[in-house]
Amino acid sequence: MLVDGMALLFRSFYATAMSGYYMVNSKGIPTNAIHGFVKHLFSATNRFEPTHVICCWDMGSQTFRNDIYPAYKANRGEPPVELIPQFDLAKEVVEELSIPNVGLPNYEADDCIGTLAQKYAEEAEVMILTGDQDILQLIADNISVILLKKGIGHYQVYNRESFFAEKAIHPHQMVDLKAFMGDSSDNYPGVKGIGEKTALKLLQTYQSIEGVLANVEALTPAQQRKIQEEKEMLHLCRKLAQIHCQVEVDCSLEDALYQIDHERMQAKFAELELKNLEQLITG
Numbered sequence: 001m002l003v004d005g006m007a008l009l010f011r012s013f014y015a016t017a018m019s020g021y022y023m024v025n026s027k028g029i030p031t032n033a034i035h036g037f038v039k040h041l042f043s044a045t046n047r048f049e050p051t052h053v054i055c056c057w058d059m060g061s062q063t064f065r066n067d068i069y070p071a072y073k074a075n076r077g078e079p080p081v082e083l084i085p086q087f088d089l090a091k092e093v094v095e096e097l098s099i100p101n102v103g104l105p106n107y108e109a110d111d112c113i114g115t116l117a118q119k120y121a122e123e124a125e126v127m128i129l130t131g132d133q134d135i136l137q138l139i140a141d142n143i144s145v146i147l148l149k150k151g152i153g154h155y156q157v158y159n160r161e162s163f164f165a166e167k168a169i170h171p172h173q174m175v176d177l178k179a180f181m182g183d184s185s186d187n188y189p190g191v192k193g194i195g196e197k198t199a200l201k202l203l204q205t206y207q208s209i210e211g212v213l214a215n216v217e218a219l220t221p222a223q224q225r226k227i228q229e230e231k232e233m234l235h236l237c238r239k240l241a242q243i244h245c246q247v248e249v250d251c252s253l254e255d256a257l258y259q260i261d262h263e264r265m266q267a268k269f270a271e272l273e274l275k276n277l278e279q280l281i282t283g
Contacts, residue, residue, distance in 0.1 A: 001050035001258075002113045003041065004130035005057045005101070009090050011131050011148060012036025013083050022082045025273040030082040034090050035274055036152075041097075042280040043153040044129050044146065045258065052124075052256040055094045056112040057103040064106050065240050072240060075187040089272065096268040097260055100251050107247050110135060114245035117143050120253070134178070137243060139163055139171035169203050176209045178241035179234055188237050191230040198223070209234060 013033035016022070022030035045053065065072045079087075091101045102112050113135065117126045121142035128135055131148040139145055139158055147156045163171050180199035182190025194202075202219075206212045213231070216224055227234065260281065269277055 001045065001048060001053045001127045001129055002116055003044075003053060003055040003099075004109055004113060004128070004132060004135065005037075005055045005090065005094070006109050007131040007148070008037045008040045008129070009033050009083075009086065012040060013080070013086070017080065017082065027273075029085055029089070029272070031086065031089075031272055031274060033083055033086040034093055034272065035277070037090055038093065038274065038277050039152050039280060040129075040148065042277070044155070046281070047153065047155070048127055048129075048146065050127060050258055052253055053099045053258045054116060054251055054256045055091075055099050055101050056109040056116070057091065057101060058109045059103040059105045059107070062106070063108055065108075069188060069236060069240055071187055073187055075184075093268055093272070093274075096264045098264070099258070100255050102249055102251055104247055104249050107244065111244045111247045112249045114138050114243040115247045115249055116251065118245050119250075124253070134174075134183075134241070134243070136163060137171055137174035137241075138245075167200065169200060173203050173208070175238055175241045175243075176203055179209060179238035182237060183241070186240065188240050189230075189233060190237050191226050191234055193226045194223070209238060 010033075013036070015036055016032045021032060023032040023035055024030050061073065061076075094101050102116070103109065104112055110132070113128055113130075117128060117138055118140075120126050121140060124142065126143045127146055128138065128143065129146045129148070133147065136145055136158060139160055141160070144157060144159045147158065148154070149156055160171065169177065177196070177199050178190070180191050180194045180202065181196050182188055202212050206215050212219075212227065216227060219227070262278070266278060269275075
C-alpha cells in the first residue's frame with residue numbers, strides 16, 4: 001500500500017479545524033491532523049491488509065511544474081499555522097510505525113507514488129491510498145486506487161474495470177481529460193469552455209488530444225474555436241497533469257514490511273499525547 005501522506009494529513013486537519021478543534025496537547029502543539037492521519041491509516045490497513053506500506057510526501061511547494069508554469073498552485077495560500085508543526089511530526093509518527101517516508105525535492109508525492117507503483121506492480125499487487133482523483137491515471141493491471149470518502153473507513157476502490165464502467169475512458173486518458181478541463185485547485189485553466197462532460201465525449205470518440213486535433217474539423221464551430229485558440233495551453237496542461245513515474249526514488253520491499261513495533265508506537269503516541277489510537281489496530 002502506497003499512502004499519499006499529504007492527502008491524509010490535509011483531510012484530517014480540515015475535518016476538525018472547521019469547528020476550531022485542534023487538539024492542542026500540554027506542550028501547546030496541535031495534533032488534530034496527526035490524530036486523524038493515524039485513524040485513516042489504521043482503518044485502511046485493517047480493511048485492506050497490506051503486507052507492505054510506504055508513505056509518500058511533498059517536499060516543499062516548489063516543483064518542476066512551477067518552472068514550466070509559474071501560476072501552478074499559486075492560488076494556494078500558506079498552510080494554517082496550526083497545521084505547520086504537524087507536517088514533520090506526522091513523518092516522525094510514520095517512522096515510529098516502521099513505515100518508510102519517501103519524498104523528493106522538486107517533485108510531488110504523486111510522482112513518487114507513480115514511480116514506486118510501477119516498480120512494485122511488476123511483482124506485486126499495489127494499492128494506492130489517497131483522496132486525490134489525479135492518481136486515478138495510475139490505475140493498471142496490478143495497480144488499484146483506494147479513494148477516501150467522507151468520514152473514516154469509507155472508500156471507493158477503483159481498478160481498470162470499475163474506472164471504465166464509471167467514466168467510459170481508460171485510466172491513462174485521465175491526463176488528457178485534465179488537460180482539456182483544467183484543474184481549479186491546481187490553478188491551471190485547460191481549454192476555456194470545455195468542461196468534464198464535453199471532454200469525456202471528445203476522448204471517448206477520439207481517444208486522445210492528438211486524436212481530437214486530427215479530427216478538429218468534425219467538431220462544432222464553437223469547439224473548434226476554443227481548442228484552436230487554446231492549443232498551446234492544452235499541451236502545457238497535459239504536462240502539468242501527467243504524473244511522472246521515472247523519478248529518483250526507491251525503497252526496498254524488505255524495508256517496507258508492515259510490522260509495527262508496539263513499544264515504539266506507544267512511546268511516540270505518549271510523547272505527543274495521542275489518545276485512543278492503539279485500540280484501532282486489529283490483527
